Amino acid sequence: MTKKSKIGGLWYEAWLRFKRNKLALVGLIMAISIIVIAIFAPLIVPYDPFEQLIWKEGKEARLAPPSLKHLMGTDIYGRDILSRIIYGARISLQIGIFASIVSLIIGVPLGAMAGYIGGVVDDLISWLINVVFAFPFLLFVLAVIAVFQSPSLRIVYIAIGLVNWVGIARVVRAQFMSLRDREFVEAAKALGLPRRKIIFKHILPNAIAPVIVQATLGMGGIIMTEAGLAFLGFGAQPPTPSWGLMISEGQKYLSIGKWWWAIFPGLAIMYTVLAFNFLGDGLRDALDVRLKR
């Protein structure tokens, strides 16, 4: 294959492959839709997500079933569930993005060092990866959160990032191991470039594709974990419109047939996770990345 045959080279070819993949395009459109909803939430929402409509609309606004007025019904405080779900997209994406950034900040340098330097450094970092990997994801995040007295969104994404980095580190390590003996690295070494420059300027750009794929696929897991934490009471706190928290609050009313409070937020989580899974799979195929699990 000839490289740099067209403008953009690798990325242009990847986009051509990506465009042909229907599921990937569906994933991209779904992901963009969530991002747009999150950004323009204040303009889209039919009601203020925090406003308790019982004061305005009377008792009928309490746990009102889905109707034309409230497409997804209202909760026990008379808050419009659709509006809260729209604002919830902000929480989920925020956590997804910030936890990914934390994972990248820890995972990329550690993976790069392990793969490039090898030897004892690799042994040590690989040991740490195996240790963190041995913890059940959710339970370890819970234990980290338990250390802090009161959970906040910042603690949630830091805790998730502290566990999630191992996936990134593994991918980066494998990339660096296969790239470190290539001619272009030899050339950079022969030029006498410092190690840090070789790692970040010469090898990392070549290793970026699998990192993007891994980070995209990781988004789903992060969003699901945030929801689980909020559901258990260790994540977002009321009255935050977090999807997991809404399911937790609504579950009490399932047994009396008021299903909309707990069920609709779950659909929102599914839609978001599905979007990033399709997108990640599509990117993986388009960038021709082979990930080991």
Place this chain on the structure above:
Amino acid sequence: MFSYIVRKLLYAVPVIWGVVTIVFILMAIVPGDPARLMMGQRGDPETLARIRADLGLDLPIHKQYVRFLKDLVKGDLGISYRNNEKVVDALLTRFKATLKLAFWAMVLASVLGILAGIVSAVKQYSIFDYSAMFIAISGISAPVFWVGLLLLLIFAYTLHLIPGVGYVPGDWRYYVLPVITLGVRPAALIARLTRSCMLEVLTQDYIRTARAKGLHERIVVMRHALKNALIPVVTIVGTQVAELLSGAVLTETIFAWPGVGRLAVEALIARDFPMIRGTVIFMAIIFLVANLIVDISYGFIDPRIRYD
């Protein structure tokens, strides 16, 4: 074979040590006085001092760590702040319920996942294939606790086919919903993996040979193809154990299932740190043991794997 197992066990030791140490550090940096946590507002200074001495909390941190490791080797994980129960005893009692739940979830997931995967591969692009894969991708993308609540809503609260939450050891009806809830995700992953592995295997030459010999299609699929297609599937069963344990935390909470997962949540709510420490260490060790078993069982399934 024996030396392989020993070597694998030896590899696990530093990892377990790492797990134990990280948990120790986490719990050591928790603010607050455990003696106060145990006694509430009642404790007078002498009692509090005695409790601190009993727990070794008056020692410098490195001595506490050594004491903690020594106790651990003896199988002692300390005493719960909440009810003075031995952490190890609580874990072992509660683990039975988790094991039952996880075992049946894995059985369900394997049977359902492998069957759906085979049929989807053999009848690729059929309606069955499309709907099975749609259900699978939905199952992977739905949060465990939400699936559990959805099942409760449909089968317990609407159709009244099954009692709601709770745990009655002998009564199978209480198992149905938690087992399905916990099994959905692994079933979906196994179905997808089986399908893709089957599709790959079915294009290989030896399958064409088997067909050319005039063998019945069923024998080609079930005997020739499946054996090789299942090797990667076994791999993910190992990684699934970790997810299963995380899933158990949520599933047990919803269904009031008296397992280790719910024990962990109860301990977290009560800020019962010896118990939190115990559950995390316990689950990590279960995960390592499960993966060890998967590693070893490879050899029985895949004769190409050498043990040296």
